[in-house]
Amino acid sequence: MLDRQSIAANDFDPSAASLLDPPLTDVQCAMREGLHRFAADVMRPAGCALDRMTAEEVVQKDSHFYATHEIYRSLGFSQAALAELPPAEAALLQSIAYEELGWGDSGLAISIGVNAMPASVARLLGANEFAERFPETKFGCWAITEPDHGSDMLDSTRQTFASNGQYGRPSCLARKVGDEIVLSGQKSAWVSNGAVAEQAVLFSLYDDGRTGIRGCVLYVPLDAKGVARGKPLEKLGQRSLPQGEIFFDEVRLPANLIAAGPDEYHDALYGTLCLANASMGSLFVGVARAAFEHALAYAHERKQGGVPIVQHQSVRSRLFGMYRKVEAARALARRVAVANATATQPALQGAIASKITATQTAFEVASEAVQIFGGAGMSREYPVEKLLRDARASMIEDGCNELLAIKGGSQLTGWERLH
Ligand SMILES: Cc1cc2nc3c(=O)[nH]c(=O)nc-3n(C[C@H](O)[C@H](O)[C@H](O)COP(=O)(O)OP(=O)(O)OC[C@H]3O[C@@H](n4cnc5c(N)ncnc54)[C@H](O)[C@@H]3O)c2cc1C
Numbered sequence: 001m002l003d004r005q006s007i008a009a010n011d012f013d014p015s016a017a018s019l020l021d022p023p024l025t026d027v028q029c030a031m032r033e034g035l036h037r038f039a040a041d042v043m044r045p046a047g048c049a050l051d052r053m054t055a056e057e058v059v060q061k062d063s064h065f066y067a068t069h070e071i072y073r074s075l076g077f078s079q080a081a082l083a084e085l086p087p088a089e090a091a092l093l094q095s096i097a098y099e100e101l102g103w104g105d106s107g108l109a110i111s112i113g114v115n116a117m118p119a120s121v122a123r124l125l126g127a128n129e130f131a132e133r134f135p136e137t138k139f140g141c142w143a144i145t146e147p148d149h150g151s152d153m154l155d156s157t158r159q160t161f162a163s164n165g166q167y168g169r170p171s172c173l174a175r176k177v178g179d180e181i182v183l184s185g186q187k188s189a190w191v192s193n194g195a196v197a198e199q200a201v202l203f204s205l206y207d208d209g210r211t212g213i214r215g216c217v218l219y220v221p222l223d224a225k226g227v228a229r230g231k232p233l234e235k236l237g238q239r240s241l242p243q244g245e246i247f248f249d250e251v252r253l254p255a256n257l258i259a260a261g262p263d264e265y266h267d268a269l270y271g272t273l274c275l276a277n278a279s280m281g282s283l284f285v286g287v288a289r290a291a292f293e294h295a296l297a298y299a300h301e302r303k304q305g306g307v308p309i310v311q312h313q314s315v316r317s318r319l320f321g322m323y324r325k326v327e328a329a330r331a332l333a334r335r336v337a338v339a340n341a342t343a344t345q346p347a348l349q350g351a352i353a354s355k356i357t358a359t360q361t362a363f364e365v366a367s368e369a370v371q372i373f374g375g376a377g378m379s380r381e382y383p384v385e386k387l388l389r390d391a392r393a394s395m396i397e398d399g400c401n402e403l404l405a406i407k408g409g410s411q412l413t414g415w416e417r418l419h
Contacts, residue, residue, distance in 0.1 A: 020327050024096075032096050034075060039104025042071050047105025050240035051386055055232035059195050059242045068108055069115075069139075079116040079136055083123055091341030095282040095334045102286025106390045107240030109283050110397075114192045117142040117276075118201040118219065124271045127259045130219055134199045141197035142276070143187040143220075143246055146171035150188060153203065154399045156215055156269045159410035170205040172248065174218055176255060177209075181218060183226075183251040192397075195232040195244035198222055203269060206262060215265030219257045226251035237389035238397075274346040276398050281333035281354030284394050287362040288329060291387045292322045295369040298382075302374075309372070318372060322365045329361040352408035356401045362391035 024032065046064035058065050077097065082090040101109035118140045122130035134140065145153050148171050155161065172185035183204070187194070199221055206216035220227070230245030260268040296319055299310035309315050336354040340346035366388040370377035377384050395401045409415075 020331075028093060028096060031077065031093060032100060035077065035097055035100040036103070038072065038075060039100050042068055043101065043104025043108050047108055047240045048383070048386070050105075050107070052380075053239075055195075055234045055239070055242065055244075058240065059232050065108070065111070065196075065240065065242065069112070072112055073137060079120055079123075080131070087341040088338050091337040092334060094279075095337040098279055098282035099286040099289065099330065099333075102283035103290045104286070105240055106283060106287050106394065107238035109286070110192050110238065111241050113279055113283065114142055114197075115140045118199055120275060121201045121217065121268070121272055122219075122259060124275060125217070125259050125264070125268055130259050134201070134219055138198045139193055139196050141191050141193040141200045141246075142203075142272070143191045143194065143200045144203040145188040145190055147186065147188050147245075150190075151400060151403045154269075154273065154403070155407060156266050159415050160403050160406045170213070172202075172204050173213070174202075174204045174206045174216055174258075175209070176207065179255055181253045181255050181258065183218070183220065183248040183253060186245055186247045189230055189233045189245045190243055190397075191246060192241055192243055194246050195229060195242035197246075200246065201259075203265075203272075206258075206265075208262060211262060214262035215269070216258050216262060217260035217265065217268050218253070219259060220248075220251070220253065222246065224251050224253060235393070237386075237391070237393035239389075270348060271346065273399075274340055274348050274351040277348075277351035277355035277404070278333070278337050278340055280394065280398050281329070281336060281351070281358040284355075284358040284362040284391065285326065285330045285333050287387060287391050287394070288322075288326045288358065288365040291362070291366040291369040291384055291391075292319070292326050294383050294387070295319060295322060295372040298373055298376075302376075315372060318368055322368050325361045325365055329358045332357050347411070349408040349411040352404045352411075355398065356404060356408075359391065359394040359397075359401060363388070363395060366391045 046068045049064050050058050053063065057063060082094055085093070098109065098113065101112060115138070116136040118134035119131040119136050121142070122128060122134065148168065151160065152167055161167070170185065172183070172187055175182045187202070199219070202218045202220050204216060204218055205213050207213050226249040228247040228249065230247070233243040235243070299315050299319060300308050302309050310319075333354045336350040340350060366384060369384040370388055373382055373384050376382045379385065399407075
């Protein structure tokens with residue numbers, strides 16, 4: 001199954017890109033090596049194969065998508081296990097793990113990551129019963145954005161809203177009716193794992209019949225009566241990640257599936273954005289590193305004028321610029337992961353800085369890698385054009401970077417106090 005897409009990096013020593021790592025413990029090294037092998041031997045070939053399939057083919061039961069998840073589960077690396085460790089240790093391990101998974105294939109890494117979102121959000125809210133009921137061993141998703149409310153839904157404190165904006169009606173509404181919640185409307189086609197998820201942690205507007213329309217976090221088993229899916233989404237990058245709309249037609253759920261009500265909603269979203277953005281930071285360092293390693297290997301391999309192109313000064317200088325960016329993004333991603341895991345109140349601006357830096361880095365480094373590959377960089381026979389497409393999607397995913405920058409700036413400058 002290996003082809004030119006995976007050869008260069010599989011032969012390459014990953015430690016070359018990590019020379020600046022402080023010494024890792026035996027446990028950290030063992031976990032990294034185990035996940036690196038999985039990323040190299042399973043995720044990369046599967047990601048390349050899925051990238052060439054249609055979105056409908058990706059979600060067929062016999063596709064590499066399901067096989068990859070099955071092998072990942074057999075490795076025994078889980079958020080539940082991490083949650084047993086001291087927070088700083090767990091956060092560093094998590095950051096190292098996401099980098100390796102992102103290095104393997106970002107679409108599959110996101111898919112693995114969002115499986116854990118229902119349980120991770122539950123632990124964040126101190127609602128451990130939901131973590132047990134909605135475990136990461138099932139396909140999960142974080143359903144928040146809506147067709148008419150993409151950026152808006154990620155900003156419950158309205159730091160980015162236009163002062164004269166008309167934000168209209170929600171596309172999805174949960175209503176309290178007696179002892180039940182009735183859910184109607186839809187979430188956007190962009191929900192990661194939306195096409196395959198068995199359960200959702202749903203961030204929705206909520207009418208509790210008392211205090212007007214505000215937000216809530218609701219756990220939704222997606223086999224409930226009235227749930228339907230749209231077609232899996234065809235898209236530019238991260239094609240191994242199945243995405244698609246989820247529709248709710250008067251879905252009736254017990255009210256005890258609400259894990260955070262209107263009074264807790266802002267804090268729940270704040271904590272979730274801290275978690276999601278920091279994870280994106282570590283994961284896309286992996287994508288940037290992959291692009292750098294491919295370029296470094298190719299620069300030794302490809303000859304022009306009778307010598308490997310690495311002998312040309314400008315190629316070495318370009319490679320150094322890529323290396324510098326990868327190291328800087330990794331340093332920030334790990335620092336933010338550990339700092340936020342150990343702080344009384346995690347810093348959203350830190351998590352956003354990590355996400356923007358890593359995704360921008362992944363895009364820039366992948367683009368530089370395409371340049372080093374020359375014409376071959378444009379070809380689907382080689383791996384770097386896929387990395388460029390995958391990285392491009394990350395600058396929109398979990399919030400457009402420009403919108404997140406406004407939120408980060410608002411956090412930094414005490415926007416709440418000024419308004
Ligand atoms: C690969 C991928 C994975 C995703 N995964 C998930 C997921 O798991 N769950 C989920 O619910 N969603 C997911 N999304 C959706 C994602 O969060 C949204 O696409 C993103 O928040 C932007 O929303 P939008 O696409 O509706 O764009 P819009 O909100 O329509 O924005 C369009 C443009 O307008 C700008 N803009 C909009 N509002 C403002 C503002 N107030 N201030 C400044 N600029 C503004 C934006 O920056 C952007 O450039 C995913 C998206 C992608 C691409």
